[in-house]
Amino acid sequence: MSTAIAEHPTSHASVTEDAGPLPQVAAVMAEFENVDDVMHAARTVRDAGFTRWDVHSPFPIHGIDGAMGIKMTVLPWLVLCGGLTGLLGGLALTWWTNASKIPTPFMANLQGYQFLISGKPVWSLAANIPVMFETTVLLSALTAVFGMLILNRLPMHYNPLFKSERFHRVTDDRFFVVIDSRDPKFNESEVTSMLQKLNPLSLEKVED
Amino acid sequence: MATITTIPHMPVRNGDDIDNTFDDARIRAPLIVGGKGFADVTRVVTRIALEEPPGWWYLAFAGALGLLSLMGITIGYLMLAGVGVWGNNQPVAWAFDIVNFVFWVGIGHAGTLISAILFLFRQNWRTSINRFAEAMTIFAVICAATFPGIHVGRPWLAYWLFPIPNQMAMWPQFRSPLLWDVFAVGTYFTVSLLFWYVGMIPDLATLRDKSKNRIQQILYGIFSLGWTGSCRAWHRYERAYLLLAALSTPLVLSVHSVVSFDFATSQLPGWHTTIFPPYFVAGAVFGGFAMVLTLAIPCRALFGLKDIITLRHIDNMNKVMLATGLIVAYAYSVEFFTAWYSQHYYEQFAFQNRVFGAAPWAFWCMFICNVFAPQILWFKWARNSLVITFIVANFVNAGMWFERYVIIVTSLQRDFLSSSWGMFKPSWVDLALLAGSFGLFFTLFLLFIKFLPIIAMAEVKSIMPQAHAHGHGDPDLDRTDYRPDETAHDHPGGKAHPAV
Numbered sequence: 001m002s003t004a005i006a007e008h009p010t011s012h013a014s015v016t017e018d019a020g021p022l023p024q025v026a027a028v029m030a031e032f033e034n035v036d037d038v039m040h041a042a043r044t045v046r047d048a049g050f051t052r053w054d055v056h057s058p059f060p061i062h063g064i065d066g067a068m069g070i071k072m073t074v075l076p077w078l079v080l081c082g083g084l085t086g087l088l089g090g091l092a093l094t095w096w097t098n099a100s101k102i103p104t105p106f107m108a109n110l111q112g113y114q115f116l117i118s119g120k121p122v123w124s125l126a127a128n129i130p131v132m133f134e135t136t137v138l139l140s141a142l143t144a145v146f147g148m149l150i151l152n153r154l155p156m157h158y159n160p161l162f163k164s165e166r167f168h169r170v171t172d173d174r175f176f177v178v179i180d181s182r183d184p185k186f187n188e189s190e191v192t193s194m195l196q197k198l199n200p201l202s203l204e205k206v207e208d
Numbered sequence: 209m210a211t212i213t214t215i216p217h218m219p220v221r222n223g224d225d226i227d228n229t230f231d232d233a234r235i236r237a238p239l240i241v242g243g244k245g246f247a248d249v250t251r252v253v254t255r256i257a258l259e260e261p262p263g264w265w266y267l268a269f270a271g272a273l274g275l276l277s278l279m280g281i282t283i284g285y286l287m288l289a290g291v292g293v294w295g296n297n298q299p300v301a302w303a304f305d306i307v308n309f310v311f312w313v314g315i316g317h318a319g320t321l322i323s324a325i326l327f328l329f330r331q332n333w334r335t336s337i338n339r340f341a342e343a344m345t346i347f348a349v350i351c352a353a354t355f356p357g358i359h360v361g362r363p364w365l366a367y368w369l370f371p372i373p374n375q376m377a378m379w380p381q382f383r384s385p386l387l388w389d390v391f392a393v394g395t396y397f398t399v400s401l402l403f404w405y406v407g408m409i410p411d412l413a414t415l416r417d418k419s420k421n422r423i424q425q426i427l428y429g430i431f432s433l434g435w436t437g438s439c440r441a442w443h444r445y446e447r448a449y450l451l452l453a454a455l456s457t458p459l460v461l462s463v464h465s466v467v468s469f470d471f472a473t474s475q476l477p478g479w480h481t482t483i484f485p486p487y488f489v490a491g492a493v494f495g496g497f498a499m500v501l502t503l504a505i506p507c508r509a510l511f512g513l514k515d516i517i518t519l520r521h522i523d524n525m526n527k528v529m530l531a532t533g534l535i536v537a538y539a540y541s542v543e544f545f546t547a548w549y550s551q552h553y554y555e556q557f558a559f560q561n562r563v564f565g566a567a568p569w570a571f572w573c574m575f576i577c578n579v580f581a582p583q584i585l586w587f588k589w590a591r592n593s594l595v596i597t598f599i600v601a602n603f604v605n606a607g608m609w610f611e612r613y614v615i616i617v618t619s620l621q622r623d624f625l626s627s628s629w630g631m632f633k634p635s636w637v638d639l640a641l642l643a644g645s646f647g648l649f650f651t652l653f654l655l656f657i658k659f660l661p662i663i664a665m666a667e668v669k670s671i672m673p674q675a676h677a678h679g680h681g682d683p684d685l686d687r688t689d690y691r692p693d694e695t696a697h698d699h700p701g702g703k704a705h706p707a708v
Contacts, residue, residue, distance in 0.1 A: 039677045042439075058246060058414070059670035060442040063677060073444045079451050097371055097379035110373050115381050127383040130466055134391040137459050141399040141452055145406055148448035152441040155433035162436075170437045171414035173246035 023207035026160040028191045029167070030177045030200035035061055038175035041198045042067040045177060048194060052183035056161075056176040075147050082143025083136050090135030091128070099123035160208045167206075178206070221519065221592060228520045229592060239333050239671060242515030246669050249516065253411075253663045254418045256511050261658050264510065269654045275647020282640045283358055291361050293637045300620045300632040305359040307612045308642055310488075312352035312649075313393065313467055314608060317460055317489070318496025319345025320400055323407070324456035327449075333524050335667040336517045339411075340507065340657070341500045342404040347652040348499070349397045351645045356389070385469035392466035399459055403452050406445070409435050411661035464488040471615065477558035478619030481546070487539035491608060494532035494578070497525050498604035505598050507657065516663055519592055526591040529604065533582035536611075540579065554624055562614060566621045566631060570614045577607025 032038040035057075042055050046069045055061075055068060064070075096102065096112050099122045103111040114122045149155070161167050161178065170176055177200075179191050188205075195203055218241070221227050226241040240249070286293055296303045319341040326334040357366050369390045371380055380387050412432035419425045435441070465485035472484040481487075501522070508517040547559040562571045581603035584590045591597065622629045656662070669675055 035675060035677045055439040056437040057439060057442070058250075058437055059410075059666040059675060060446050061439065061675070061677070062670075064439050065443055068439060070440060070443050073447050075444055075447050076451065093371060094382040098382045111377055113377060113379055115383070117381065117383055120383070124383075130385075130388040130462070130469075131382055131391050133458075133462060134388075134395040137455050138395045138398060141402055141455050144448045144451040144455070145402045148406070148444050149433070151444050152438075154435065154441070155430075157429065157434045159434055159436060167436075168417040171410065171417045171435075172250045 025181050025188060025205050026208040027178050027180050027206045028188065028195060029161070029164065029179075029204045029206050030195040030198065031166055031169075031202045031204070032175040032177070032198075033201055035175065037199070038177065039064065039067050041177045041195070041200070044194070044198060045179065048185070050179055050183050050185055052180040052186075054178050054180075056167075056170045056178060058171055058173060058175075061175075073151065075144065075151060078147040079140050079144045082147075083140035086136040086139030087132055089139065090132035093135070094128040094131050095123060098128075160206050164204060164206055166202060166204060174201075225514055225519050225594075227592065228518050229523045229588070237520055238673070239336065239518065239520065240516060240668060241518050244515055244672075245674065246672070249663075249665055249668055249672075250414060250418065252512060252516065253661055253665050254415055256657065257415055257659055257661060258419055258421075258424065262510070265654065265658060268650070272647050272650035272654055275644055276651045277647075278640055279644025279647055282637055282644055283354075286358060286637060286641075287363060291359070293635060295633050295635045295638050297630055297632065299623060299628055299630050300617055302616050302620060303632050304634055304638040304642060305355045307609065307616050308645055309352050309355040309359075310467055310612045310616070311495070311609045312348045312355070312645065314464060314488075314492035314495045314612075315499045316345040316348035316352065316396070316400070316496065317464060317492035318500050319343070319348075320396075320403070320456050320460040321493050321496065322500070323403055324453040324460060327453040328457060331524075332671040333521055335664055335671055336521050337500060337504060337525070338667070339404075339407065339664040340503060340653075340662050341496075342400065342407065343653065343656045343660070343662075344499060344503060345400050345496075346397070346404055347649050347656075349393065349400065350652065351649050353393060353397065354645065354648070355641075385466065385473050388466045389470060392463045396459060396463045399452070399456055403456060406449065406452065407664055407667070408661060409433060409445075410437065410666040411664060413437070414665055415661060461489055464492045476619055476623055477552075477554040478562070478615065481543065483539055483542055483546070487536070487543075490532045490535035490539065491611060494529060494536050495604060495608035497529045497532065498601040498608070501525055501529070501597055501601040502605060503653065505594050505601075507662065509594075511657075511662070513663065516668060522594065522597055523588075523591045526585045526597055526600075529601070530582055530585040533578060533585075533604070537579045540575070557622070558619060561622050562618050565618070567614075567618050570610050570618060574607050574610035574614050577603040578611060581607070 030041065032041060038055060038057065039061070042064060045053055046067065055064060057064070098112060098115055100112040101114060116122070161170075166174070167176065177195065177198075179186065179195070181188070192203060218230065219227050228237045228239070228241050230237055242248075244252075294303065294305065296305070319338075322334050322341045323338045326338075357363055360366055360369075368378070369380065369387070380390075409432055412428050413435035416425055416428035416432050419428060465488065468484035468488035471479035472481055474480060504517055504525075505522070508514050544559055547555045550556070562568070581600050584596065585600060590600075617632050621631060
């Protein structure tokens, strides 16, 4: 959808009675052919001080985090919390169900049962470690996956980028630099000319 | 850039296989051959999922579905008639059902080993085989989980295995290894499924973008979750993947260890052994790689993936199989040594009984398949021969089944008192369920190769030489110490080195 629409107001007030809302420029997108070019472009955009922009690529590019100035994600800390919850949950589960007789406060008939197995103590940590290990791994893994999806705002099935025919090659062999129109420094003509200087294969306005 | 030797000449073998198995320490062998670029990888892999399947697929699917129906009918009969229709008896209360369980769980180990442990060790060759090895893991664990489920006698009460609050205030007994198994296998299945699915999200997005069919676009679109290849998303994605690999590594080692506790914590001679956890894990990896090879060799030929799953991949898998096979052979020997050295009468008898006693054929099947057959893999010509590899892999598949039969059934047949000895003979239901489990496995596997990306495209692309920026005077990138997959000169424009 590489339309050459002239400037139109980028506010929601620009609604005409007949045609409904005018398409808004959601982003400007530059297409690159190889990793070297897109790395160079990423550093240029980073140094120009943009904040709401992204590089899209078919695979994770080694070194792009530095070139884009991406900070380390908080995900490992979330996973640590998940893992500790799993560990304590496993401990609580095995202890409460097998070694205690404490009833649950608000539910009837729900309490642990002290199994007597070959005269062994009802509570021994060693025998419960396998289960605690498994719950630790399980909750850590669930946190890693769902934490990653939530931080990445996925699933998100609507994205203006999908309207672009060219963008379909982002999962194949092409690389894109996309500058969002909501970036505080966004100015359509300046962004276009900056990206133009990076010698992209194509330059396209993405409309919402 | 430091001096980089050009790739040596790679001869063509077996018709059209390019031999990239050379060992030149100065240079990394290319893992993707045939002059492929990014778009070629996409085209070769997406074609399999998006186009009509070939004729053989329908034939194989019909066969697998036939065996699966056999399994369904047999389980139905088992539920109506009870576990008496099996050959199980006293003293052999655990027989084919548990043998099959351990066999299938073992096969499930190679997938996570390839995706997690080889990932942590930066073994880039894993990328070509990890996707379908992971799929194999999940399907094998499904097959495995079926057997304890129907072995409990009243499968409609199998939910008692889980700590579900109930009006009887009845809880599982957490000090039992059988219950550890429920948690170990359940966690393993869940984590493997997550690992598999997370790895597949970018590739499902590729299928979404390459598909011309509306239904395919919608379905692949839903399951790819709106993935756009954003590098901010890739950053978190790679971190999540690394964490999953780090979590799966102790997990994969724990699963078969816990399975081995089912036996090792009992008093029965032949089961009561401290070597069991490492021995079971090595055996699981051994059997798992054999199954990966059994599936990979036909798949690469039938789907034209010879440039992605190359002879080097086959060679590496053969080496893993040989190494783990040697660990297994060592474990077998140590068991005999321990029995002799312990001077324990019943332990010594149990091992004599294995070799010369009630069912020596099972022992010798196991020994020939698992110890003798893989020794041919010491020779490079054997590792490079697809026919020999396929035959050895199938010897190992059979041998690993017999190993579990030997451990479980022959140990139970003759324990302490000769008055309580008994023989085991499988019934037709036992044999039908074993065959049926292969039906379940291959039905799922054939559906997978038809509908899902069988090669991890994004990961394969990321290890190709042209995936790495070259710097050209940029301080961020001009590093001379780390050049992961450099094989030749610059490859601008997504073009690989010329065809060899």
